Amino acid sequence: MDWDAFFTVHKDLPREGPGAPEDVAWACAPAEVPEDAAICDAGSGPGGDVAALLSVAPRGHVVAVDLHFGEAADARLANEPRARGVSADFTALEALPEAPFDLIWCAGALYFLGLEEGPSRLGRALKPAGVLAFSEPCRFVEAPSPEAGAIFGGYPLRDAEQIVAMVETQGFTVLGHRRVPDAGWEAYFQPLEARIAALRPGADAPLAAMLDQCAQEAAAWRAHRAEVGYLLVVARRT
Numbered sequence: 001m002d003w004d005a006f007f008t009v010h011k012d013l014p015r016e017g018p019g020a021p022e023d024v025a026w027a028c029a030p031a032e033v034p035e036d037a038a039i040c041d042a043g044s045g046p047g048g049d050v051a052a053l054l055s056v057a058p059r060g061h062v063v064a065v066d067l068h069f070g071e072a073a074d075a076r077l078a079n080e081p082r083a084r085g086v087s088a089d090f091t092a093l094e095a096l097p098e099a100p101f102d103l104i105w106c107a108g109a110l111y112f113l114g115l116e117e118g119p120s121r122l123g124r125a126l127k128p129a130g131v132l133a134f135s136e137p138c139r140f141v142e143a144p145s146p147e148a149g150a151i152f153g154g155y156p157l158r159d160a161e162q163i164v165a166m167v168e169t170q171g172f173t174v175l176g177h178r179r180v181p182d183a184g185w186e187a188y189f190q191p192l193e194a195r196i197a198a199l200r201p202g203a204d205a206p207l208a209a210m211l212d213q214c215a216q217e218a219a220a221w222r223a224h225r226a227e228v229g230y231l232l233v234v235a236r237r238t
């Protein structure tokens with residue numbers, strides 16, 4: 001991976017994975033998030049979900065946690081007194097001063113821990129009966145094609161039933177689940193494609209290769225979205 005080229009393409013994009021405000025609203029309805037909730041956006045990337053999270057808890061606050069919480073993300077939260085961003089490892093959320101949380105939101109990031117231990121690991125920072133909402137790579141057909149499987153780089157793809165069962169063995173009751181809608185994927189890919197178009201003229205060889213790779217990522221999802229995608233899961237700690 002050419003990290004310079006990667007960051008040139010991804011720098012300051014509004015999101016770093018699929019998702020939309022409607023997903024937050026959908027997940028928070030069964031979660032019955034308190035008005036003054038303590039909320040963590042774990043693996044927040046640039047904080048694209050923070051505004052939607054704040055809106056479900058009008059007197060609550062959000063801490064956005066990412067290994068690399070960037071300057072642009074900081075600037076975005078600068079005028080928001082109910083939110084802050086921090087560069088930290090989300091495997092230790094319980095060490096944050098805002099913990100324990102009523103809600104941990106984790107869009108397109110729990111797979112870094114793996115489904116075998118991700119929910120229980122993040123769940124340590126939840127209040128009793130707190131809620132974890134996360135999106136997880138999922139297969140929508142029995143046997144996705146190799147091209148579809150490659151979208152998640154060989155990550156083990158399970159169906160919705162298997163995902164629910166694995167979450168429930170880790171001390172949760174699943175309140176609901178649904179596919180992340182196409183609009184959420186487009187909210188990620190369309191700004192990425194605009195960036196690709198802007199950078200294409202004059203790109204050197206490493207950057208051109210990265211632009212091709214990112215364009216291929218979008219094309220692969222559009223071609224195979226009936227086979228694989230993200231499942232959004234809402235689970236209450238029991």
Ligand SMILES: C[S@@+](CC[C@H](N)C(=O)[O-])C[C@H]1O[C@@H](n2cnc3c(N)ncnc32)[C@H](O)[C@@H]1O
Nearest residue numbers: 015016017043044045066067089090107109112
């Ligand atoms: C695919 S991006 C999704 C970002 C964001 N949730 C979104 O939807 O735009 C995954 C993010 O998880 C972060 N991440 C991965 N492992 C992490 C860890 N152990 N602690 C904190 N953040 C982590 C990465 O830095 C990256 O920004």
